[in-house]
Amino acid sequence: MAPESAVGALHQALAGDATLLTVADVDWQRFAPAFTVRRPSPLLGELADVQRALEQHHHGVDGGGRGGDAAAQLRARLASASESQQNRILLELVRAEAADVLGHATADAVRPRRGFVELGFDSLMAVEVRNRLARHTGLRLSTTLLFDFPSPAALAHHLRAELAQELSAEASTSVTAVLSELERMLSGLSTDDVDGVDITERLQGLLTTWSGAQVRLASPPPEAGEPTAAAMDSDLESATSDEMFDLIQREFGKF
Known part of the structure; x- marks a missing residue:
């Protein structure tokens, strides 16, 4: 202990006239979350320093770090990766942080399917890894994560x-924002200033592509004997004008 702290504790011990006294220099910010990781502690629960430490811990780490550079960089990598690549990236992250907390020079000692307890983790180490992963991912993570x-x-x-859900929501929000901005820009344009035909054709092409993708997602696979989309496209390409008009009239009626 620092001399100032030790002398101050000695003064309190002599002045308090306690028959049994323990003096300890505790980092409550680090110890309290780990000590209460599985259940609340009646031994420490009424200590003001412990209450403050747990409150700061829950509001700090559990609140996530979505604005942090590490979380932003990780989410950018995941957004452009396939599902298997995302699993690999996150597994590498977990192994690297776990190895660092355990004191290993590389992540090789942390086998992917080996249990954390078997690897030598205690409650304090588990909370430390959880805190690191919360900062890296920006997620709200449970204290009992490991x-x-x-x-x-x-x-x-x-x-x-967990990240897939948030990335999907973020992507949807971004697309909506872009569409709103596009709508604003188009409403302020004059047909004299731009090639309206070209813009219209490109927007129609984009809408056709999007609509086709949604139909493919929603449609069940064709049954046996049912013509495929490729076959129908081929028939349309070889159809005469009269056959095309007959098809339109059957499908949509007269207009």
């Missing part, structure tokens, strides 16, 4: 599932 998902592979799979 006990709920007890191996690096299981934890990486969980992180990917």
